Amino acid sequence: MIAVISDDFTGAAEIGGIGLRNGFTVTIDTSVNTDYDCDILVIATDTRSLCKTEAQKEIKKVTEELLKLRPDFIYKKTDSLLRGRVGDELDVQLHVSGKKKVLLVPANPSLNRTIVDGVYYINKIPLMESGLFEDEFDQGCTSNVIDLIGNDYKEQSFSVSLGQEMPCEGFIIGNTPTNEDLMGWASAIDETVLPAGGAGFFNAILAKIKKEVKSNTFNFGKKALYVCGSNYTPSREVVRKVKEAGGSVLYMPKAILCEENAERLIVEWSEQISDAIEKKDKIIIAVDTLVCKDLKVLSERIRETFARVIKKVLEKVQLEELLIEGGATAYSIIEYLEYKKFYPEQELAQGVIRMRIEQQKEMYLTLKPGSYQWTESIWKF
Structure with a gap:
C-alpha cells in the first residue's frame, strides 16, 4: 500500500x-x-x-x-x-x-x-x-x-x-x-x-507502476448543490457569469456574518436554497462581496456558515450530488457533517474528483481546487 x-x-x-x-x-x-x-x-x-x-x-x-x-x-x-x-x-x-x-x-x-x-x-x-x-x-x-x-x-x-x-x-x-x-x-x-x-x-x-485501468460509467444525479467557496478571482467570475445568464445562483446574504442573530439568517438562507433545489434541481451557492469591519476571522466564519447551511439543507432535501470548490471550505463542511471516509470513483477532469461517502451512501461528493476548472460534464446551467 x-x-x-x-x-x-x-x-x-x-x-x-x-x-x-x-x-x-x-x-x-x-x-x-x-x-x-x-x-x-x-x-x-x-x-x-x-x-x-x-x-x-x-x-x-x-x-x-x-x-x-x-x-x-x-x-x-x-x-x-x-x-x-x-x-x-x-x-x-x-x-x-x-x-x-x-x-x-x-x-x-x-x-x-x-x-x-x-x-x-x-x-x-x-x-x-x-x-x-x-x-x-x-x-x-x-x-x-x-x-x-x-x-x-x-x-x-x-x-x-x-x-x-x-x-x-x-x-x-x-x-x-x-x-x-x-x-x-x-x-x-x-x-x-x-x-x-x-x-x-x-x-x-x-x-512507473501503472495497473490496468477499469472503465467506470458516469451517471450524474439530478439534484445537485454546488458550493463555491474559493476567493480565486477567475473562479468567482465563472459563478458571476452563470448568475448574469439567469442561472440559479444564491449568494450568501451580506448581513449573515455581521448581525447578532445569525441563526435566523442561516435558517432563512437554507430554506431559500432547499426551495430552489426542489424547483430547479441544480443550484450554486457562493460568496460575492462580504464586508464586516468587526469580524477578524472572516474566512473562517464564511466556511462555518457554509457548513451550517448545508447541514440544514440536507435535513430537508435528498441531494444526489454535493460539489465543493476550495480545500478549506470542503474540509470545514465534511468535518461539520461528520463525514470521514471517502472512495474516489471518477476523475472528471484534472483535480475534479467524484467520490462515494462512507457515512452518506445516497449522495456523491465532488471536489475541486479553487484555481482549477470545472468540467463541462457537470458544469451545465
Whole structure:
C-alpha cells in the first residue's frame, strides 16, 4: 500500500483521482485507522490553515500512525504553488520517517506551472508577477522557491536540476520545466528520499507502476448543490457569469456574518436554497462581496456558515450530488457533517474528483481546487 498525506482536502481528492487514472483503488480518510483494503490510502488533513505548532503536531501524529501500517512509501502532497506550511510540515515528517532528504517537486508543467533555475513560473511569468495569487502569500515573498519554503529552511534547501549531483541531506527542490522532468525526478527516488510535491509528480511516480485501468460509467444525479467557496478571482467570475445568464445562483446574504442573530439568517438562507433545489434541481451557492469591519476571522466564519447551511439543507432535501470548490471550505463542511471516509470513483477532469461517502451512501461528493476548472460534464446551467 502507498500512503499519502495531503495538507488539504481537495489535494487529497486530486491524489485520489490520479490513483484512479493509473488503475489503483483509493481510500481517503481524515484520520488513520487500520481497516483498509486499497492500493493507495490518502489522509486528508487541514494543516494548510493551521499555525506552525499545530500543523507540525498533526503531521507528526499522522506520519507515526501511517508508519505502523508499513506502507511501501509515504508521499507528502503539498500545494503546487507552495502555499501553506510546506517547510514546517516536511521538516517534522523527515525527522519522524528517518529519511535523509526531501525531494520536493511541486510544479506541474501540464498546467503551465514550472520551476526553472529555482524560480516558479505561471504561464512563463514569475509567480509573484502573475497577479493571480499574490493575496495568498506573505508580503514581500518572491518567486524564488527557496524563499517560498520559508526563512527557517533556506540553509538546508537546494534548487537542483536533473543531471546535477543531489545533496545528501536537506530539502531538494527539483527544477521542472517539462513533463519529462517529472518522470526523471520520479526515477531519482530511493529509500533515503521522502518524496513530496504536487499532483504531477505523484502521477509520474505511479506511471512507473501503472495497473490496468477499469472503465467506470458516469451517471450524474439530478439534484445537485454546488458550493463555491474559493476567493480565486477567475473562479468567482465563472459563478458571476452563470448568475448574469439567469442561472440559479444564491449568494450568501451580506448581513449573515455581521448581525447578532445569525441563526435566523442561516435558517432563512437554507430554506431559500432547499426551495430552489426542489424547483430547479441544480443550484450554486457562493460568496460575492462580504464586508464586516468587526469580524477578524472572516474566512473562517464564511466556511462555518457554509457548513451550517448545508447541514440544514440536507435535513430537508435528498441531494444526489454535493460539489465543493476550495480545500478549506470542503474540509470545514465534511468535518461539520461528520463525514470521514471517502472512495474516489471518477476523475472528471484534472483535480475534479467524484467520490462515494462512507457515512452518506445516497449522495456523491465532488471536489475541486479553487484555481482549477470545472468540467463541462457537470458544469451545465
